[in-house]
Amino acid sequence: MQHLDLVSIKKSYDRERDVILPGLLNQEEVDEINRQLGIFIQDKVPRIPSHFVFYEDENDPETLKQLQDSLPFDIPIRLQIDRL
Numbered sequence: 001m002q003h004l005d006l007v008s009i010k011k012s013y014d015r016e017r018d019v020i021l022p023g024l025l026n027q028e029e030v031d032e033i034n035r036q037l038g039i040f041i042q043d044k045v046p047r048i049p050s051h052f053v054f055y056e057d058e059n060d061p062e063t064l065k066q067l068q069d070s071l072p073f074d075i076p077i078r079l080q081i082d083r084l
Contacts (some may be wrong), residue, residue: 004021013019041064041071045053048067056063 006040009019009021043066045064046061052068053064054066055061056065
């Protein structure tokens with residue numbers, strides 16, 4: 001992966017409110033994040049108080065769109081960014 005220009009990344013984030021970092025994670029890392037997120041959604045989200053969980057259709061858990069303030073609920077995803 002190329003060196004990250006953190007100043008440019010920050011400026012882009014401030015302007016667009018998001019940023020794309022191609023190559024930050026390899027496919028294996030993306031697959032692991034997706035696996036852990038799937039487990040979290042299946043096992044933990046149903047036990048999170050409803051005022052923290054938002055769905056497109058409240059009657060369809062497959063339409064999960066947002067978790068508000070979800071860090072206290074033990075999200076298992078850990079990223080090691082010390083290689084950046």
